[in-house]
Amino acid sequence: MKKQNTADKTILLALVLSSLLLSGCSTTPASSEDTAGAAAMDGNLFASLNELDYLAPQEASRITPDDILDIKVFQADELSGKVRVASDGNISLPLIGTLGVGGLTPIEAENRIKGLLGQKYLQNPQVTVLVEGGFTKQRVTVEGQVQKPGVYPIEGSFTLLQSIALAGGLADLASPDRVVLFRRKGNQMKAYRLDMNAIREGKMRDPYVRGDDRIVAHRSDSRYWFKEVKSMISGLVSF
Numbered sequence: 522m523k524k525q526n527t528a529d530k531t532i533l534l535a536l537v538l539s540s541l542l543l544s545g546c547s548t549t550p551a552s553s554e555d556t557a558g559a560a561a562m563d564g565n566l567f568a569s570l571n572e573l574d575y576l577a578p579q580e581a582s583r584i585t586p587d588d589i590l591d592i593k594v595f596q597a598d599e600l601s602g603k604v605r606v607a608s609d610g611n612i613s614l615p616l617i618g619t620l621g622v623g624g625l626t627p628i629e630a631e632n633r634i635k636g637l638l639g640q641k642y643l644q645n646p647q648v649t650v651l652v653e654g655g656f657t658k659q660r661v662t663v664e665g666q667v668q669k670p671g672v673y674p675i676e677g678s679f680t681l682l683q684s685i686a687l688a689g690g691l692a693d694l695a696s697p698d699r700v701v702l703f704r705r706k707g708n709q710m711k712a713y714r715l716d717m718n719a720i721r722e723g724k725m726r727d728p729y730v731r732g733d734d735r736i737v738a739h740r741s742d743s744r745y746w747f748k749e750v751k752s753m754i755s756g757l758v759s760f
Contacts, residue, residue, distance in 0.1 A: 566750060568711040573728035576758070577678040584622050584630060586610060588657050589653050592634070595647035603653065616642050627652055659732030663688035666695030666738040676703070680727045682720060684736055691717065696741035701750055702728070703735040 584590070586608045594600040604612045617637050622630045627650040633705020638646040661684050664670045668689025675684070681702065691697065697717035704711055719725035730736070737753065739746040 524537050527621060566712065566747060566754075567701075567714040570636065570713055570725075570728070571716070572706075572711070573726075574731070575726050575728055577729060584610075584625050584627065584652065586623060590622070590627075590630070591651040591653045593649045594634075594638070594643075597643065597646070661687075661730050661732070662735045664735065664737045666692040666740055668692055675732070677729065679730050681715060681730060681736065682717070683735055684730050684734075685717065685738070691738055694740050697740045697745075698747055699739035699741070699743075701737050701739065702730070703737065703753065705733065706730065712754055727752075 529734050583609050584606060586606050588606045589603055590606065590612065592601060600615050603667050604614065606612055606623060609621075611619050611621050613619055614634070617634065620633065620637070622633070625633070630650045631648045634648045634650070635646050638648070659675045660672050661679070663684055667685060668691075670688060671689045673684065675687075681700070685691065685700070691700075698714075698719070700709070700715045700717055702713040702715060704713070713728075715728070716725055720727045737750075739749065741747070
C-alpha cells in the first residue's frame with residue numbers, strides 16, 4: 522500500500538513539473554518577442570511628437586479672390602470700408618490705388634497697407650483687415666472608430682481633442698492610444714501616434730491641427746493596425 526502511494530505521488534509530481542516546463546517554454550519567449558517587435562515597429566513607423574504644433578497658429582487663412590475685406594483705418598473713415606478681392610487678387614483703396622493681397626494673410630495685408638499709408642499720408646497708421654463672409658478654407662478629415670466620420674471645417678486654432686469632438690468622439694471599439702494623425706511634410710507623409718487618455722490626463726500635450734490633416738482612430742481589437750497605418754502612409758502620397 523505504501524509503495525502504491527509513493528508511486529502515485531511520484532507520477533503527480535512529474536505531471537506538475539511537466540506542465541510548468543511546457544507553460545514556461547511556450548509563453549514567455551513569445552510574449553517578450555511580440556512586445557519587442559511592437560516597440561520596434563512603433564519606433565520605425567511613427568514620427569516624433571516633438572514635430573507637432575503646440576502653440577496656437579498666429580496666422581489666419583490666406584486671402585483669395587471673391588473674399589470681402591473689411592478694412593478699418595483708425596480715425597480715417599474716408600480710408601475705411603469694405604472691398605471685394607478681384608479675380609487677380611487685387612483690391613483698390615483710396616490714396617493707395619491697386620494693391621495685391623491675394624495669398625496674403627489678413628495680418629500681412631494689414632502690414633502692407635500700414636506701410637504704404639505711412640510712407641506718404643499718415644503717421645503711424647493703425648489698420649485692421651477682417652475677412653467677411655469668406656469660405657472656410659481649412660478642413661480636417663476624421664476617420665475610423667469615431668461616431669461621425671467626415672471632413673470638418675476648422676477656423677482659427679483647433680486641437681486634436683477638439684477635432685475628435687467634432688466627429689462625435691471615439692466609438693466604443695476605438696483604442697484611445699491608437700489615434701494617428703497623418704500630415705504632409707514637403708513630399709513626405711508622416712504619421713504621429715497619439716494617446717487620447719494621456720492628453721486628457723495632462724500626460725501628453727494636445728497638438729494643434731492644420732488644414733488637410735487626417736486623423737484616424739483605430740480599433741482596440743485590431744491585430745494588424747501597424748500594417749494599416751503603413752499602408753495608409755504609402756496610399757496618402759497624393760493626399
